[in-house]
Amino acid sequence: MTGWARRDSMAYGSYLPHIAIPKGRLIYMRRIYIKEEVCIGCHLCEVYCQLQHSQSRDLIKAFKRESPRPLSRLRMEEKRPVSFSVRCQHCDESPCVYACLTGALSRDPDSGVVNVDEERCIGCWTCILVCPFGAIRQESLQRKMVKCDLCQGEDMPVCVTNCPNEALVYAETDI
Amino acid sequence: MKTYLTSKFLVERDPERCIQCQVCVNQCTFDVHYYDTEDDEVRSREENCVGCHRCVAFCPTQALTFKKNPLDYRENYNWRPDVIEDILKQAETGGMLLTGMGNDKGYRIYWDHLVLNASQVTNPSIDPLREPMELTTYLGRKPDRVELDRESFNLKTELAPQVKLEVPVMFAAMSYGAVSLNVHESLARAATETGTLWNTGEGGLHSKLHQYGNNTIVQVASGRFGVHPEYLDVARVVEIKIGQGAKPGIGGHLPGEKVSAEVSMTRMIPQGTDALSPAPQHDIYSIEDLAQLVYALKEAINYTKPVAVKIAAVHNSAAIASGMVRAGADIIVLDGLRGATGAAPKVIRDNVGIPIEMALASVDSRLRQEGIRNQASIVISGGIRSSGDVAKAIALGADAVYIGTAALVALGCAVCQQCHTGKCAWGICTTDLALTKRVNPDIGARRLANLLRGWSLELKDILGGMGINALESLRGNRLHLRGVGLTDTELEILGVRMAGN
Numbered sequence: 001m002t003g004w005a006r007r008d009s010m011a012y013g014s015y016l017p018h019i020a021i022p023k024g025r026l027i028y029m030r031r032i033y034i035k036e037e038v039c040i041g042c043h044l045c046e047v048y049c050q051l052q053h054s055q056s057r058d059l060i061k062a063f064k065r066e067s068p069r070p071l072s073r074l075r076m077e078e079k080r081p082v083s084f085s086v087r088c089q090h091c092d093e094s095p096c097v098y099a100c101l102t103g104a105l106s107r108d109p110d111s112g113v114v115n116v117d118e119e120r121c122i123g124c125w126t127c128i129l130v131c132p133f134g135a136i137r138q139e140s141l142q143r144k145m146v147k148c149d150l151c152q153g154e155d156m157p158v159c160v161t162n163c164p165n166e167a168l169v170y171a172e173t174d175i
Numbered sequence: 176m177k178t179y180l181t182s183k184f185l186v187e188r189d190p191e192r193c194i195q196c197q198v199c200v201n202q203c204t205f206d207v208h209y210y211d212t213e214d215d216e217v218r219s220r221e222e223n224c225v226g227c228h229r230c231v232a233f234c235p236t237q238a239l240t241f242k243k244n245p246l247d248y249r250e251n252y253n254w255r256p257d258v259i260e261d262i263l264k265q266a267e268t269g270g271m272l273l274t275g276m277g278n279d280k281g282y283r284i285y286w287d288h289l290v291l292n293a294s295q296v297t298n299p300s301i302d303p304l305r306e307p308m309e310l311t312t313y314l315g316r317k318p319d320r321v322e323l324d325r326e327s328f329n330l331k332t333e334l335a336p337q338v339k340l341e342v343p344v345m346f347a348a349m350s351y352g353a354v355s356l357n358v359h360e361s362l363a364r365a366a367t368e369t370g371t372l373w374n375t376g377e378g379g380l381h382s383k384l385h386q387y388g389n390n391t392i393v394q395v396a397s398g399r400f401g402v403h404p405e406y407l408d409v410a411r412v413v414e415i416k417i418g419q420g421a422k423p424g425i426g427g428h429l430p431g432e433k434v435s436a437e438v439s440m441t442r443m444i445p446q447g448t449d450a451l452s453p454a455p456q457h458d459i460y461s462i463e464d465l466a467q468l469v470y471a472l473k474e475a476i477n478y479t480k481p482v483a484v485k486i487a488a489v490h491n492s493a494a495i496a497s498g499m500v501r502a503g504a505d506i507i508v509l510d511g512l513r514g515a516t517g518a519a520p521k522v523i524r525d526n527v528g529i530p531i532e533m534a535l536a537s538v539d540s541r542l543r544q545e546g547i548r549n550q551a552s553i554v555i556s557g558g559i560r561s562s563g564d565v566a567k568a569i570a571l572g573a574d575a576v577y578i579g580t581a582a583l584v585a586l587g588c589a590v591c592q593q594c595h596t597g598k599c600a601w602g603i604c605t606t607d608l609a610l611t612k613r614v615n616p617d618i619g620a621r622r623l624a625n626l627l628r629g630w631s632l633e634l635k636d637i638l639g640g641m642g643i644n645a646l647e648s649l650r651g652n653r654l655h656l657r658g659v660g661l662t663d664t665e666l667e668i669l670g671v672r673m674a675g676n
Contacts, residue, residue, distance in 0.1 A: 038615040040202075040602075047196045047235050059236050063194035081609035164233065165615045
């Protein structure tokens, strides 16, 4: 797998006219890769993901005062000795984007990032049904889906920056 | 049986800062922290705390700290708390007390009583930032005399195999099984990057690490684990291990549960069986026997690489070392009283052996007196903590040093002495696959290489201050040392003058 996705190489792309990326276009994209062999299951990626998606952006305030607590956009899969964090893969061919009933999900044609328009999300959870990675989580109070946004605006996603064992890598190509 | 042992540490969690993220819970391997779901609160069972710092280092809000339990016994110079606790442990278990790391008793550390010289007025010091400084060290047998061809001026003397080190600091023997493969890989990669050597210890060399063979010392110990032709072929130096500073005269015992599939392949023993290293090498009961093994190995490697012999520093080290050189050892390794281990009987670790400074000084002097110092390099280990210790060791007569504990500390070890439990929270001294991942070889190699780089910069500064531009000029130059607070006998053995003299 590379960070370049070629639209015309997709098997079923032609049936899905609403996808934003024009045929033949190359998307340059960085993704988060997991080095499972050095993931120590400390859950700090989760902690910092919650921090990043909090109101206050302050660890103590976010966890102790914000209600509901900010939801982590990623999820740890663990069965000793294996552990790794799962988050939105920003698939070249994103099933959630195709499945979304209201068009709340879209893939940015320039960055390749799959974005959510929270205003349009109706909490039907169709995206959760179709996501092959189980990477989408429910914000139950507001009845909205939440998922990894690659920490837009940051140089690097905070889970990668704060992984103490460098088990997460933000890279252009497969590692 | 109810234990009468009390908590060593008190864990303090600041409730204002704790966010119940449970990172401490999942990082502690000694079951100190736990999460109470009902109260949504993280709590501690402090009696289990060993003081390894893992939770403190990983707490994202710095909510945790621990301190020594102030609980005291009535003051008594003879019946100190550690003495009482050892007795309690034995009364409760009926066994030998096991422990890890090196001697933690207050024996005099001679490095702290030796000071180095510097140039002032009468000879200029050198600025290592402006002038080249050389730390290059060659290990191996040096010729008695050097002969040149009269016509071509080429060297006529045939030199014994030499090993070039860019830094006179090598990584000490720590076996695979005692430490994890990730630790081995970190050491191997750092040694390769820095131009020095690392030592496999007695547990063999994993085939994945054969690529670093040119920077590897392989050990042949009493258990002969993992010794096969390729093992000897890929190595740069072959080391015969007679003894270890932490447990002179004692063998090794790697419990069966640590002999995983990979360890079993590397050690060449069945999976799950105890790996027992006999106390002596059963084919070596004399210097003559040692010579047989040295030359058997030299034959096997076709005289292409040096053979080292490692002993624990004991009372007769000087005489034994002389015998070792005569038995054909190209490098002799002395491991002192403070040398560490993955597991040893506490009574042995704390009471057997002599300080490395004394052993080094007496061995170097003895070999000089006998006119055979050139025939072998001297490498010392056991308690080298800083580049200052390295410089002092070199001035006392060492060619190079090994660091074991210092290298592990670079990887995170907090010297909590729980190596023998196999539960190392830093993932260093364990074979539990969930824990060994805690040492990422990419990070480990970087940290170790950084340490050696830092030390070599400091060594160059020390040399420059003395007005010396090559480590060779400091080697065995005890005039660059002075003693502080030492008795006449101590000064005499160290061959060092008192400060002011």
